[in-house]
Amino acid sequence: MFTLYMRSGSGSAAVEAVLAECGAAVELVDVPRKGQGFENYLTINPRGEVPSLRLPDNSLMTESAAMVIYLADLYPQARLAPTLDSPLRAAYLRWMLYFATAVYMADLRYFYPARHSVDSSAETGIKAKAEIDLNRDFDIFAKALGQGSYILGDVFSAADIYAAMLISWAPDIETVFARHSNIKKHYELVAARPKITPVWKSNSMLFS
Numbered sequence: 001m002f003t004l005y006m007r008s009g010s011g012s013a014a015v016e017a018v019l020a021e022c023g024a025a026v027e028l029v030d031v032p033r034k035g036q037g038f039e040n041y042l043t044i045n046p047r048g049e050v051p052s053l054r055l056p057d058n059s060l061m062t063e064s065a066a067m068v069i070y071l072a073d074l075y076p077q078a079r080l081a082p083t084l085d086s087p088l089r090a091a092y093l094r095w096m097l098y099f100a101t102a103v104y105m106a107d108l109r110y111f112y113p114a115r116h117s118v119d120s121s122a123e124t125g126i127k128a129k130a131e132i133d134l135n136r137d138f139d140i141f142a143k144a145l146g147q148g149s150y151i152l153g154d155v156f157s158a159a160d161i162y163a164a165m166l167i168s169w170a171p172d173i174e175t176v177f178a179r180h181s182n183i184k185k186h187y188e189l190v191a192a193r194p195k196i197t198p199v200w201k202s203n204s205m206l207f208s
């Protein structure tokens with residue numbers, strides 16, 4: 001049994017979706033934003049961030065992308081990751097890390113600008129630059145996606161789940177969809193997967 005320390009609409013959504021696709025047994029523990037429950041959570045993840053994942057052997061993981069990569073490899077029957085010797089493996093890892101480092105971090109700068117400077121007068125600029133970065137990063141993703149259904153062309157993978165989560169946090173998702181019809185199609189394909197629809201719903205990630 002896994003335990004996922006989570007919060008609806010946060011970075012735990014992709015991990016929850018991957019666990020669902022893998023058919024893994026999981027207990028979801030909602031992490032409060034403040035109070036004693038949050039103070040207690042700091043003993044699990046000293047950064048106070050969600051998600052954290054407790055593994056069946058009782059060890060603990062942080063970092064959502066690491067969890068997604070680990071789980072996809074642990075459940076090969078779910079076919080969420082190209083094997084180590086697959087020619088698609090490099091691109092799969094590239095896009096996982098692209099979304100985890102470039103896009104996720106720009107989202108955090110956009111939504112929490114105050115945490116990115118000791119100078120409160122810098123907040124407006126940090127937020128504005130984060131939005132520029134996000135738009136550039138979505139453009140790069142759209143170009144790579146091209147006419148393909150998924151990041152790896154015809155092959156669905158956990159990177160598509162992770163990417164869709166990051167797309168769902170776009171400051172203005174309707175504009176992203178209007179600019180990039182292929183990102184909209186990609187988002188809809190991921191959201192329509194029977195194991196993912198309920199997870200996206202409980203994370204308020206279903207649009208239209």
Ligand SMILES: N[C@@H](CCC(=O)N[C@@H](CS)C(=O)NCC(=O)O)C(=O)O
Nearest residue numbers: 010011048049050051062063064065
């Ligand atoms: N690199 C971490 C980032 C996790 C993260 O920043 N999570 C956000 C929610 S999406 C969070 O917990 N922020 C602190 C807060 O909301 O107070 C990961 O990928 O797991």
